[in-house]
Structure formats: structure tokens, C-alpha cells
Amino acid sequence: MNSGRLRDNLLCNPIGGNGTKNSAQPTPYARDNSTTHVCVSPLTVTVMVSLMLTPLHLTILIVPSSFSLFSALTVTSDLFRLDLARSETFPANRFHTDKKAYWRDRQFVALPPPTEAARLELELGKELGAGGTGVVHTARVVNQNSNATIPSQVVVKFARLNHCRNLAREAWIYERMANLTELNGTVVPHCYGFFTAKLPECYWTSSDDDDVYGYDYLGNNDHSSHPKYPWMFRSYDENRDCDDTLDDDRLFAPLEDPEGEKRRFKDQSPWNKWIPDPNDPLIAVLVMDKGGPAYTLEDEQDRDVRWDIELLLQDFQLAGIGHGDFRMCNLVRAPPQTTMCSFHKVVHQWNVIDFNRSWVVDLKREKRRNYAAALIKPMYPGSYFHN
Incomplete structure (x- = not known):
């Protein structure tokens, strides 16, 4: 089946919780001593059903997603x-x-x-790369006390001091996914959470450096593009x-009762009007699985x-997530622990990263689903992808 026909099929047919059409529900009447395992989103819920005809006993174990495994993070390095x-x-x-506009949505x-x-404890490794929002480092898992098994190597994405809000948006996309x-x-790689902390004063300045928010503050004297600390500015930062x-930073009519709003949608988020404070700097990081090398022109041959990329982009269509910055550097080889895609029944060889420019559509509420899905999918391959 070609990619266009597969896409039309997935958009025109209801999808069940496990990614298949009209997913069958477990029946209460089956052979004695049988056991059924059902995985359901949004939470990974394993239902072990002991089917003894009479009565039906259910034991439900709630297993948190990777995004909810940790509430505390320690990152150490030589510095x-x-x-x-x-x-x-x-x-x-x-x-x-x-x-073709953004709307406030509760x-x-x-x-x-x-x-x-x-708690997750990491030892920071080498820098892998830097972009508009921040810098990514490898990290070794020193200790973690969750019941889950996570890789021994992960990556940590540090926002630069003025881009914590941007990283908080990327974190929401991972949370939603x-x-x-x-x-x-x-x-996409497993994400293990979004963490923040006030920057300790001992890391604000040093005897050889300017003020932490000074325009020329690069962390060393030769104005290198690699500053002393990963959260610091680069020479090209403006x-x-x-x-x-x-x-989606557009103005809406004021809320009638902002104090009465309990849901934490965009208007009510503490990040909505956040600006960096040079007198009280904030550190923000994301922790994720470590992917492989980025996509190249050689891979495109x-x-x-190319077929695997088409399939994974259809997965994003189904989820209603437009990437907004689909380039070669944001497409990496999938981590070894990547699991099977429930819709395509394959283990994708590639993963997409860097979602701070993403936008989200609720396909269930769109009147023209095919049109909405066509807007989501980036042109692949195309000139923008090659940038």
C-alpha cells in the first residue's frame, strides 16, 4: 500500500486505543484460566483479566509514562x-x-x-550539538530509584538562560505525546521529564568572566562558541x-474570571509572560533517550x-502534531530501545526531535480532517527539509 493510500485510510477510519480500526474489547466470557493483557493510552494501563466465567476479577496496575517517572534530577560535571x-x-x-489561526483552548x-x-542522577558527558534554544550533552545514569528500566546513557538538553520558556513548550509537546x-x-525518543532550578550564585560569575547576562559573556576569554557552562550564551545569541x-503568542480578549480558572491552559501558565531575570537566573533542562546520527543526503538515497520516514510522518498526522522545523538535523537514528509502532506494525529506524516550534491540531474536532492532516505533514523530501 502506498503512503498516500495508507494516509487516506487512517484518516477516514476510526482508530482504536491501540492504533487499529475498531479495536476489539475483552469479552467477559472465555475459556477458564485465561489471561488477557490490554494496553490503553493515555496512561499505560495493563489490565490482567482472570476469566473464570463467574465472577470476573480485574486487577489494574497503573504504570506511569516515562515523562512521569521522576520528580527530582541531579546533574553533575567537573565544573x-x-x-x-x-x-x-x-x-x-x-x-x-x-x-488558519490559533485559538484559546481549555x-x-x-x-x-x-x-x-x-530521583534521577546523571553525570554530564560531551556536547553533542547546539541550536537556537540550547545545547545537548550526553549523560551517564549514575543512579535512579524508579521501578522502570532506562538506558545507561541519555541526553540532557539545556536551555540557554533566555530560552527556558521555549524549552517548556517543547516539554509540553513531549508530555502530550x-x-x-x-x-x-x-x-520520538522517550522523554524523562522537564526540570528547572534557580541558578546557584556560585555559577553566576567567576574571576575570569563577565556578568552572567552581559552581552559578551561567553564563559571564557577567547570568545569561543563553547562557553564554560552549557546554559550560557553563544557568540551568535541575540x-x-x-x-x-x-x-501562538497572540492577544485574546481578557478572561472574564482569570482567578476562577483552574485548568492550566496557555493563558494561565506561569510561562505565558515569563521573561528572563538577570538577578534571578533560571535553569531548565529536558532529559531524553539518546538517538543516533542525524539524517544525511546519503541516507536519502x-x-x-525514505519509506520509513513517510510512515513515521503519518504517525504524527494521526496525532495531530505539526513539527514546524522539519530538517535533517532534527531527524536521527532511533535509539536501540525503540518499540514497535502499533499502527504500522514496524519498529521505525528513525526518530524526530526538537519540538519547540511545533503546533497541535485536535483532529477529532476538525471539520475537514483530510485538509487538517495535509497541513500537518511537512514536505518530504523538500527544500525546507534539506536546510
Whole structure:
């Protein structure tokens, strides 16, 4: 089946919780002593049903997503030690495809961060790369006290001091994928949470450096593009006193009763009007599975690779997530622990990363689903992809 026909099929047919059409529900009448395992999103819920005809006994075990495993994080290196706590993410406004505009939506919310979950301790490794929002380092898992098994090597994405809000938005996309879709661990790396902390004063300045928010503050004397600490500015950074404007940062009519709003949608988020404070700097990080090398022009010559990319982009269509920055550097080889895609019944060989420019559509509420899905899928391959 070609990619266009497969896409039309998935958009025109209802999809069950496990990614198949009209998913069958477990029946209460079956052979004695049988056991059924059913996995359901948004939470990974394993239902073990002991079918003894009469009566029916249910034991339900709630297993948190990777995004909810940890409430505390410690990152150490030769130069610093940071203790961080899980933080609330920054939800997006809903993109309305008929009007091609963003709308305030109380169903697009941030979940309360876990406060009594496990602790993760990491030792920072080498820098893998830097972008507009921050810098990514490898990290070794020194200790973790959750019941889950996670890889011994992960990556940590540090926001630069003026881009914490931007990283909080990317974290919300990962949170949404982990809890409302089956993309987490199949077409995107597992994300282990979004953490923040006030920057300790001992890391603000040193005898050889300027002020932490000074325009020339690069962390060393030769104005290298690799500063002393990963959260510090790079030589190419501009507008250091504010974060980047997001596509859904538009003005709406004031809320009638802002104090009465309990849902943490965009307007009510503490990140909505956040600006960096040079007198009280904030550190923000994401922790994720470590992927492999980025996509190259050589990879594009392989038909199997191109087909795999088409399939994983269909998964994003089904989830209603538009990437917004689909380039070669944001497509990496999938981590070894990648799991089978429940819709395509394959283990994808590639994963997509870097979601701070993403936008979200609620396909269930769109009048023209095919049109909405067509807007989501980036042109692949195309000139923008090659940038």
C-alpha cells in the first residue's frame, strides 16, 4: 500500500486505543484460566483479566509514562552540580485549520508535575550539538530509584538562560505525546521529564568572566562558541533579555474570571509572560533517550529509509502534531530501545526531535480532517527539509 493510500485510510477510519480500526474489547466470557493483557493510552494501563466465567476479577496496575517517572534530577560535571525539580510545561493554543489561526483552548492544558516520584542522577558527558534554544550533552545514569528500566546513557538538553520558556513548550509537546498518543518511544525518543532550578550564585560569575547576562559573556576569554557552562550564551545569541516569540503568542480578549480558572491552559501558565531575570537566573533542562546520527543526503538515497520516514510522518498526522522545523538535523537514528509502532506494525529506524516550534491540531474536532492532516505533514523530501 502506498503512503498516500495508507494516509487516506487512517484518516477516514476510526482508530482504536491501540492504533487499529475498531479495536476489539475483552469479552467477559472465555475459556477458564485465561489471561488477557490490554494496553490503553493515555496512561499505560495493563489490565490482567482472570476469566473464570463467574465472577470476573480485574486487577489494574497503573504504570506511569516515562515523562512521569521522576520528580527530582541531579546533574553533575567537573565544573558544577545542579539539583533540579520537575516543573510545569507550557501548553500551546489549539491551531484551527479552517481559520488558519490559533485559538484559546481549555482542553490544551499542562498536567501537574509529579512531586513524589523517583530521583534521577546523571553525570554530564560531551556536547553533542547546539541550536537556537540550547545545547545537548550526553549523560551517564549514575543512579535512579524508579521501578522502570532506562538506558545507561541519555541526553540532557539545556536551555540557554533566555530560552527556558521555549524549552517548556517543547516539554509540553513531549508530555502530550507521552500521555495522549503512542508516539513516545516509537517515533520520538522517550522523554524523562522537564526540570528547572534557580541558578546557584556560585555559577553566576567567576574571576575570569563577565556578568552572567552581559552581552559578551561567553564563559571564557577567547570568545569561543563553547562557553564554560552549557546554559550560557553563544557568540551568535541575540536578544538575550527575552525568549523567542512563539507562533501562538497572540492577544485574546481578557478572561472574564482569570482567578476562577483552574485548568492550566496557555493563558494561565506561569510561562505565558515569563521573561528572563538577570538577578534571578533560571535553569531548565529536558532529559531524553539518546538517538543516533542525524539524517544525511546519503541516507536519502535509500528507498527503505525514505519509506520509513513517510510512515513515521503519518504517525504524527494521526496525532495531530505539526513539527514546524522539519530538517535533517532534527531527524536521527532511533535509539536501540525503540518499540514497535502499533499502527504500522514496524519498529521505525528513525526518530524526530526538537519540538519547540511545533503546533497541535485536535483532529477529532476538525471539520475537514483530510485538509487538517495535509497541513500537518511537512514536505518530504523538500527544500525546507534539506536546510
